[in-house]
Amino acid sequence: MTVLGRREFLAGAGTLAVSARSVFAAAQAARPGAVFPPSVRADFPSVALETYMNSAAMHPLGTFAARAIEQGLAYRLHGAGAGRADFGADRQQDLKKRYGQLIGATAGEIAYTANTSDGENIVVMGLDLPKRGGNIVIDELHFTTSLYMYKELEKKGVELRIVKHRNWAIDVNDMDRAIDRNTRLVSLALVSNVNGFMHDAKSVSALAHARGAYLFADIIQAVGAVPIDMRRLGIDFASAGTYKWLMGERGIGFLYVREDLQGTVLPTTRYGHRQVANFNRAELTWEPLPGAAKYETGGIGVLLAACVSEGIDYVQKLGLDRIRAHARQLTDRLQKELPPLGYKPLTPRGTETPILAFELKDAAATARALQSGNVAGTIIANENRLRLSVSVFNTHEDVDRVVNVLGGRRNSELGISRN
Numbered sequence: 001m002t003v004l005g006r007r008e009f010l011a012g013a014g015t016l017a018v019s020a021r022s023v024f025a026a027a028q029a030a031r032p033g034a035v036f037p038p039s040v041r042a043d044f045p046s047v048a049l050e051t052y053m054n055s056a057a058m059h060p061l062g063t064f065a066a067r068a069i070e071q072g073l074a075y076r077l078h079g080a081g082a083g084r085a086d087f088g089a090d091r092q093q094d095l096k097k098r099y100g101q102l103i104g105a106t107a108g109e110i111a112y113t114a115n116t117s118d119g120e121n122i123v124v125m126g127l128d129l130p131k132r133g134g135n136i137v138i139d140e141l142h143f144t145t146s147l148y149m150y151k152e153l154e155k156k157g158v159e160l161r162i163v164k165h166r167n168w169a170i171d172v173n174d175m176d177r178a179i180d181r182n183t184r185l186v187s188l189a190l191v192s193n194v195n196g197f198m199h200d201a202k203s204v205s206a207l208a209h210a211r212g213a214y215l216f217a218d219i220i221q222a223v224g225a226v227p228i229d230m231r232r233l234g235i236d237f238a239s240a241g242t243y244k245w246l247m248g249e250r251g252i253g254f255l256y257v258r259e260d261l262q263g264t265v266l267p268t269t270r271y272g273h274r275q276v277a278n279f280n281r282a283e284l285t286w287e288p289l290p291g292a293a294k295y296e297t298g299g300i301g302v303l304l305a306a307c308v309s310e311g312i313d314y315v316q317k318l319g320l321d322r323i324r325a326h327a328r329q330l331t332d333r334l335q336k337e338l339p340p341l342g343y344k345p346l347t348p349r350g351t352e353t354p355i356l357a358f359e360l361k362d363a364a365a366t367a368r369a370l371q372s373g374n375v376a377g378t379i380i381a382n383e384n385r386l387r388l389s390v391s392v393f394n395t396h397e398d399v400d401r402v403v404n405v406l407g408g409r410r411n412s413e414l415g416i417s418r419n
Helices: 006-030 038-042 063-078 089-103 116-127 144-154 172-178 201-210 291-295 302-318 320-337 363-372 396-406
Strands: 110-113 135-139 159-163 183-189 214-218 237-241 253-257 276-280 285-288 355-359 378-380 385-389
Touching: 063 302, 089 110, 089 253, 089 302, 110 116, 110 291, 116 144, 116 183, 116 214, 116 237, 116 253, 135 144, 135 172, 144 159, 144 183, 159 172, 172 201, 183 201, 201 214, 253 291, 302 320, 320 355, 320 396, 363 378, 363 385, 363 396
Parallel strands: 135 159, 135 183, 183 214, 214 237
Antiparallel strands: 110 253, 237 253, 276 285, 355 385, 378 385
């Protein structure tokens, strides 16, 4: 195993970036109607190594995010100086503000968490659903953690209602039938990791609120990929990690709690120094910090925070409207060109997300084809499902490659070397 030093790593990343610019610049520039210039692809050096259609699993690291981590490490190694500063309290608060702006929330409605599931656990445990009784409504396109968690709560006496999909979409009318006056919480993935389906959250929240329930949304596959607004959609609680469409890293996330629900509907169930100020050790007194800070405990991963801070800047610089326009060009092609090759679409047409799923007749054969063709996607073998997802660095040439590989073209025809 070869271990690269910091300079070697950065030099290698730079070489990949230059390679990406030279290899893909002409092709993308020649494509009419391209939304982004070739420099965007070059900001993600690892995609020069393969046809990467797997950002719904983990987004490639951008050079901008790597620089933020490098600067944070330099500060830890050498202290403050030119280009070296800690990602301290002011920058952490500013990051909450900018993340809030991305989802239509205030900084005071945002808390730091470890990941998406951590945030949902804070909500579920704070609501103390087993004690309150009633039922919880979810759907079968929800994330694995949520399905598992609510099934475990069912053992503690909570009634669980799971809405089934109809042709890989969740019908609002089915949610309507499931939600009643005894529903305490409706939990959904705003954009499903299963197939990219996007809930009509505004309609679901209206149903929930009319019957006295609250709405939680897992938004990790939505934020940074599609425009969202907590207030417009009527979402009460939401959580997200940062390593997908926010282009950050694993190990840090955000929890949104609507301001008027903080400390009342959702009390604090965990305790830590990040919740208080002016702590007096002798008298054991303190001042509670306002806002969603009451859901935080100890220190956060500041290098990870610096990383996603740059990711949010990058997303905002590109613009969500342009990100969507770019993704739409590519997903429309995949939806059109893969079904004739035998891949049945499992994502409803017109879905406005960068995630697509297709049914497989032979998961093992498809996995071999993707590996041989140097294409990265996600195969869920036991469900015979292929998931492909596109991001800002993907091109029409990537779609060509995927279509050709899944269509059975030989490596020699595609110019793929396995040396």
